[in-house]
Amino acid sequence: MDKRWAAGERQRVEVAIAGGGLTGLALAAALGRAGARLALVEQAPLASLVEPEHDGRVTAVARGSQRFLASIGAWPAIAADAEPILEILVGEAGSPLGVRYDHREVGAEPLGWIVPNRTLRLALQGAIAELPDLEVLAPARIAGVEPGSGALGITLADGRTLEAELLAVCEGRLSPTRELLGIADRRFDYRELAIVCTLRHERPHRGRAVERFFPDGPFAVLPMRGCRSSIVWALEAEKAARMRDLDDRDFAAEVEERFGDLLGGIELEGRRHYYPLVLVEAERVVAPRVALVGDAARGIHPIAGQGWNLALRDVAALAEVVEERLGLGLDPGDPAALDRYAAWRSFDGLALVSICHGIERLFSNDLEPLKVLRNLGLGLVERLPPAKRFFMRHAMGLLGELPRSMRDPLRAPASEPVGLFPARSVQGGFSTGPRFRS
Numbered sequence: 001m002d003k004r005w006a007a008g009e010r011q012r013v014e015v016a017i018a019g020g021g022l023t024g025l026a027l028a029a030a031l032g033r034a035g036a037r038l039a040l041v042e043q044a045p046l047a048s049l050v051e052p053e054h055d056g057r058v059t060a061v062a063r064g065s066q067r068f069l070a071s072i073g074a075w076p077a078i079a080a081d082a083e084p085i086l087e088i089l090v091g092e093a094g095s096p097l098g099v100r101y102d103h104r105e106v107g108a109e110p111l112g113w114i115v116p117n118r119t120l121r122l123a124l125q126g127a128i129a130e131l132p133d134l135e136v137l138a139p140a141r142i143a144g145v146e147p148g149s150g151a152l153g154i155t156l157a158d159g160r161t162l163e164a165e166l167l168a169v170c171e172g173r174l175s176p177t178r179e180l181l182g183i184a185d186r187r188f189d190y191r192e193l194a195i196v197c198t199l200r201h202e203r204p205h206r207g208r209a210v211e212r213f214f215p216d217g218p219f220a221v222l223p224m225r226g227c228r229s230s231i232v233w234a235l236e237a238e239k240a241a242r243m244r245d246l247d248d249r250d251f252a253a254e255v256e257e258r259f260g261d262l263l264g265g266i267e268l269e270g271r272r273h274y275y276p277l278v279l280v281e282a283e284r285v286v287a288p289r290v291a292l293v294g295d296a297a298r299g300i301h302p303i304a305g306q307g308w309n310l311a312l313r314d315v316a317a318l319a320e321v322v323e324e325r326l327g328l329g330l331d332p333g334d335p336a337a338l339d340r341y342a343a344w345r346s347f348d349g350l351a352l353v354s355i356c357h358g359i360e361r362l363f364s365n366d367l368e369p370l371k372v373l374r375n376l377g378l379g380l381v382e383r384l385p386p387a388k389r390f391f392m393r394h395a396m397g398l399l400g401e402l403p404r405s406m407r408d409p410l411r412a413p414a415s416e417p418v419g420l421f422p423a424r425s426v427q428g429g430f431s432t433g434p435r436f437r438s
Helices: 022-033 046-050 063-071 075-079 117-128 176-180 237-244 248-259 307-327 335-363 368-382 385-395
Strands: 010-018 038-041 058-062 083-085 087-092 098-102 112-116 134-137 142-147 152-156 161-169 185-201 208-214 217-224 228-236 266-282 290-292
Touching: 010 022, 010 307, 022 038, 022 063, 022 117, 022 307, 038 161, 046 117, 058 063, 058 117, 058 217, 058 307, 063 075, 063 112, 063 307, 075 117, 083 217, 087 368, 098 368, 098 385, 112 117, 112 217, 142 176, 161 176, 185 217, 185 237, 208 248, 217 248, 228 237, 228 248, 237 266, 248 266, 266 335, 290 335, 307 335, 368 385
Parallel strands: 010 038, 010 161, 038 134, 087 208, 161 290
Antiparallel strands: 058 112, 083 112, 087 098, 142 152, 152 161, 185 228, 185 266, 208 217, 217 228
């Protein structure tokens, strides 16, 4: 694609991607490897998004997501910084009951991996760096979108214009392009801040992740490489503001009081990051020649660490739909393609919105009847191995109708159904047949 592109000129692409964060980069890598002509529009310079101070979070990468990242060539650059999750302990503070998930109950592979977001960004930026038919427009901003004959007209703030058969919006839960398109959303403010930071500790974590529920918010400790862990502490906004005023030593003492001495003495590594928590759900995930992907479609509470795994299932599904359409010489943004994407992703998205919101509401109070109910539930799951295995496989991203790039090639050929739900034919909205390339 010609890089000399002046204001007033118009470029034609098959897919324009709004948003160069983790989700947009992953979609660009998947579609680029499939040979699609692409434009990636991001408001910030890509180099600024991998600065060490830009994002202090880590991401839990489920097994299905790891398979997808391997399929787009990103996993080799991630693996050295990815800490396997071998065990997960879930319980309520002050209660002897809880659930222990052990990876050996479902196989030899880890339950997932904890990866710094910066590592993911660097790997995904590397994966798109050599794509021949990708135009990266950063910094750039979408200022207008107009329908056209067989394509959308996309105007950038600097005057450049695009024609795209499909616009994939990957900007996050507060997407300005979604608002520009007039797609309404529903929001729930949890009135919490997620406090994220990295700890060094005396004892090894041995691949154990811990989530404890307190009345003022959940507290998670996630294993990282070495004797290091990331904490994700969702705390009521007023209390979080008081935590912000503490120096590092006093803050570490507050963390240690919540977590105990399981890992020995702790100290902060780097600075603390604070993120407001808001549930956002778009009223629809498609519009004419538009698909919402990841947090732009629905941004969930981080309580189960499933946000980006849900987004990657969107990415993998949309990439599969687009690749098959292009391989057959069909329009990737026509109603049939968009209806198929929306039908494929509707149940998974709705289910995780409901599950994560329900868990947060259930554990965010101190009413005695609910405390009894919660502890009975945790104790029951611990004593029912089939239920534990189901929840583990769900968290690992191995249930439901998975895109081919997320399936285990040794266990589930593309022609066989995967998970709980039967695969459907192309006429029914899902394809399990071979890919066709032009």
